[in-house]
Amino acid sequence: MIETVVSVDLMVEEEIKIKKNRLAPDFLHGDEKRICIVSGMYGDELQGQYICYQIIKRIKSDFDKLTGIVDVYPSLNPMGLDSRTREIPGSGMDMNVIFPGSKSGALGEYTASCVFDDIKGADLCVDVHSSNLYIHEIPQVRINSNGADELLDYAGKIGLDMVWVHPSTSVLNGSLAYALNNVGVKAMVVESGVAYRIDQKYCNKIVDGLFAVMKDMGIWSGRVPEINPSRIVYDKDISYINAESSGIFIPEVSIFDRVGKGDTIGTIVNVITGSVEEIITAENDGIICSLRDYPVIEEGSLIARILGGEADE
Amino acid sequence: MNKEVIFSMNTAFRGEYIIHGYSYGKGEKAACIVGAMRGNEYQQLYICSLLAKKLGELETQGDIASGKEILLIPTLNYGSMNAKKTKWISDDSDINRSFPGNPKGPATSRIAAALLNRVKNYSYGIQFASFYLEGRSIPHVRMMVTGNESTSLANLFGMPYVITGMNRAFDTVTLNYNWQKKGAQAFSVYSSTTDTIDDESAHMAVSAVLRFLTRMGIIKYDCHGGFISTTLKESELVSVKADEAGFFRKLVGINQEVKRGQLLAEIVNPVDGTVKAEIIAPTDGITFFVQDAPMVFQNVVIYKIIRRMHQ
Numbered sequence: 001m002i003e004t005v006v007s008v009d010l011m012v013e014e015e016i017k018i019k020k021n022r023l024a025p026d027f028l029h030g031d032e033k034r035i036c037i038v039s040g041m042y043g044d045e046l047q048g049q050y051i052c053y054q055i056i057k058r059i060k061s062d063f064d065k066l067t068g069i070v071d072v073y074p075s076l077n078p079m080g081l082d083s084r085t086r087e088i089p090g091s092g093m094d095m096n097v098i099f100p101g102s103k104s105g106a107l108g109e110y111t112a113s114c115v116f117d118d119i120k121g122a123d124l125c126v127d128v129h130s131s132n133l134y135i136h137e138i139p140q141v142r143i144n145s146n147g148a149d150e151l152l153d154y155a156g157k158i159g160l161d162m163v164w165v166h167p168s169t170s171v172l173n174g175s176l177a178y179a180l181n182n183v184g185v186k187a188m189v190v191e192s193g194v195a196y197r198i199d200q201k202y203c204n205k206i207v208d209g210l211f212a213v214m215k216d217m218g219i220w221s222g223r224v225p226e227i228n229p230s231r232i233v234y235d236k237d238i239s240y241i242n243a244e245s246s247g248i249f250i251p252e253v254s255i256f257d258r259v260g261k262g263d264t265i266g267t268i269v270n271v272i273t274g275s276v277e278e279i280i281t282a283e284n285d286g287i288i289c290s291l292r293d294y295p296v297i298e299e300g301s302l303i304a305r306i307l308g309g310e311a312d313e
Numbered sequence: 314m315n316k317e318v319i320f321s322m323n324t325a326f327r328g329e330y331i332i333h334g335y336s337y338g339k340g341e342k343a344a345c346i347v348g349a350m351r352g353n354e355y356q357q358l359y360i361c362s363l364l365a366k367k368l369g370e371l372e373t374q375g376d377i378a379s380g381k382e383i384l385l386i387p388t389l390n391y392g393s394m395n396a397k398k399t400k401w402i403s404d405d406s407d408i409n410r411s412f413p414g415n416p417k418g419p420a421t422s423r424i425a426a427a428l429l430n431r432v433k434n435y436s437y438g439i440q441f442a443s444f445y446l447e448g449r450s451i452p453h454v455r456m457m458v459t460g461n462e463s464t465s466l467a468n469l470f471g472m473p474y475v476i477t478g479m480n481r482a483f484d485t486v487t488l489n490y491n492w493q494k495k496g497a498q499a500f501s502v503y504s505s506t507t508d509t510i511d512d513e514s515a516h517m518a519v520s521a522v523l524r525f526l527t528r529m530g531i532i533k534y535d536c537h538g539g540f541i542s543t544t545l546k547e548s549e550l551v552s553v554k555a556d557e558a559g560f561f562r563k564l565v566g567i568n569q570e571v572k573r574g575q576l577l578a579e580i581v582n583p584v585d586g587t588v589k590a591e592i593i594a595p596t597d598g599i600t601f602f603v604q605d606a607p608m609v610f611q612n613v614v615i616y617k618i619i620r621r622m623h624q
Contacts, residue, residue, distance in 0.1 A: 008558075008610060008611045008612055009557060009559075009610065009611035010558055010610055011559060011610060012558075012583045012584070012608070013583075013584060022594050050404045086405065087405075091447075092400075097483050098482065104552050105552075105612075105614070106446070106610075106613050106614050107611075107613060108614055110612045173483075174482030175480045195499065238492045240540075241417070242417055242418065246323040246325040247321070295326050297325060298323075298403055299322040299323060299326055300418060300420040300423045301419060302419060
C-alpha cells in the first residue's frame with residue numbers, strides 16, 4: 001500500500017510528498033519483523049531507484065513468501081531527484097546531516113523528522129546510497145563503529161564486497177543511520193557505483209543481499225541466492241591516494257583491479273602544455289575499492305582508495 | 314600592513330588559487346578575524362573591506378598597541394563568489410563544514426586545516442558568519458556552548474544581543490567550534506544580511522569589532538560604547554512558521570515589538586491572489602529574524618521572536 005509519510009506545500013501549485021510502499025502479509029499476527037529500505041536522499045544518487053523497484057517487484061511476484069513488513073521509501077528528496085540536485089533544492093541543505101530533524105524546523109528538518117518518526121520501531125533500516133559524481137565505489141556496506149557489534153551480523157549477510165566499519169560523515173552525527181542507531185534502530189548504509197548512473201550488476205547484487213537479510217530476519221521465506229560473506233574492513237585497512245596537482249586525470253587501472261606497491265594508478269596531465277603533472281602510484285598492495293570517475297582534478301582530490309591486507313592474498 | 318599567503322593551490326584551468334591574510338601590528342597573536350567562507354557572503358566580505366580600511370588607518374596612526382598583532386583574512390572562497398556559487402566551486406563542499414580539516418584531504422579540507430593551523434594561537438577569534446536561515450536578523454554575537462565560551466567577553470562587542478547555542482549536528486565541523494577547542498575565545502559576529510549589502514549593519518559589525526579590540530587593549534580607538542548586550546539562549550527564540558506556501562507579504566520587519574495575536578504577515582496564493590494564511594504572533598516579544606524571500610514553502614520559519622522581550 002502506498003502511503004504519504006509527509007506532505008508539504010511548495011510555493012506554486014505543487015506539493016512535495018515523501019511516500020513509502022508498505023508491503024505486508026494480508027493477515028498480520030502482530031509480531032512480524034519490519035525492515036525499512038530508504039533511498040533518494042541525494043538527488044544525484046540513482047542506484048537506489050532500481051534497487052527499490054526490484055525489491056517491490058520481486059515481493060509482488062512471489063507475495064505469499066512475504067512473512068514480515070517491508071517499508072520501501074524510494075525518494076526522500078523527490079525535488080532533488082527531479083532536478084538532478086544532490087541537496088534539497090531551495091535551501092541547499094544536505095539532508096543527511098539534519099536527522100532526527102525537527103517538527104518546528106524548515107522544510108528539510110521537518111520532512112526529516114516525519115520520515116524519522118515513521119521509521120522508528122523498525123527492526124532494521126538500510127539507507128541505500130550511490131557514490132557521488134566524483135568517485136566510483138565497489139558495492140559495500142558502511143556501518144558506524146559505535147554500534148558495530150550489533151550491526152555486523154546483518155551487514156555481513158548482505159554479502160557485498162566489503163563492510164566498512166568507519167567513522168565517516170555518511171554514518172555519523174546527523175545522518176539517518178546514526179540518528180536511528182541512537183534510538184535503538186539498527187541502521188546501515190549501502191554504497192555503490194557512481195552518481196547519475198544505475199549499474200544493474202551492482203544493484204542486483206545488493207537486491208539479492210537484502211533478500212538474504214530479510215530471509216534471515218524471518219521477513220521472507222522465498223529462495224535466495226547463496227551469499228558469500230563480506231570482508232569486514234576498518235579504516236586501518238584502507239589507504240587514500242589524493243592528488244598533489246591539478247589537471248585532468250587519466251586512469252590506468254579499473255575498479256576492483258589488484259595493484260602492487262609502486263604500480264601506476266594513472267596520470268594527471270596539463271592540457272595546455274601537453275605535459276604530465278603527476279604520476280599517481282599505489283602506496284601499498286591491494287584492491288582498488290574507490291576510483292576517481294570525474295576527470296577534472298584539483299590538488300587534494302581523492303583519486304583512489306586501496307583495500308589492502310588480506311584481500312590481496 | 315603585512316600581506317601573507319595563508320594557503321595556495323593550483324587549479325586545473327584558472328591558475329593558482331591563493332588565500333591571503335593581512336596582519337596589522339607586530340608581536341603577540343592577539344586577534345584574528347575571518348570573513349567570507351561561502352560565495353554568497355557578500356555582506357561578510359564587505360564588512361572585512363570596511364574593517365581593513367580602518368585597521369590600516371589605525372596602524373598608520375600608531376594606534377595598534379605595541380606588541381600586538383591582528384590578522385584579517387577577508388575571504389577563503391572568492392572563486393565561488395566569482396562563479397556565483399555558494400559552496401566550493403569544483404565539488405560543492407563547504408569550507409565551514411570541513412574543520413578541523415586534513416592537509417592531505419580534498420581542497421576544502423586542506424583549506425580548513427591550513428587556516429586552523431595559522432589562526433589557532435590567537436587569543437581571540439572572530440568570524441563574520443552568515444545566519445543559517447535566509448533572511449534578515451538583528452545583528453548579534455553567537456557563541457557555541459563548548460565549555461570554553463565566555464558570554465561576558467562577548468558582551469564587550471556592544472552588539473544588541475549575545476546568543477548562546479547548543480551544538481547542532483554540524484557545529485563540530487565549523488571554524489568557531491574548532492577554534493574554541495584549540496583554546497581561543499571564538500565569536501561569530503552576525504550582521505543583518507548575507508547576499509545583499511546592508512550598509513548600516515555592516516558598519517555596526519565593524520564598530521563592534523573595533524570596540525572589542527579596544528576593550529581588550531589591542532587597539533586605541535575612541536568609539537561609542539555600544540549596547541549593553543542582552544544575552545539569550547537560542548532556545549528562547551520562538552519560531553513562527555508559514556502555515557501555507559505562496560507569496561510572503563511581510564507586514565512587520567525585524568527588531569519590532571509585537572503583541573500576541575498581532576498580524577505579522579500574509580501568505581498569498583500566487584495564482585488567484587487570495588490570502589491563504591494570516592501569520593499571527595504567538596507571543597509578545599521582539600522580532601529577531603524575518604524571512605526575506607518573495608515566496609515561501611509551507612513550514613518554513615518566517616519569523617523568530619524573542620519571547621516576552623520589550624524594546
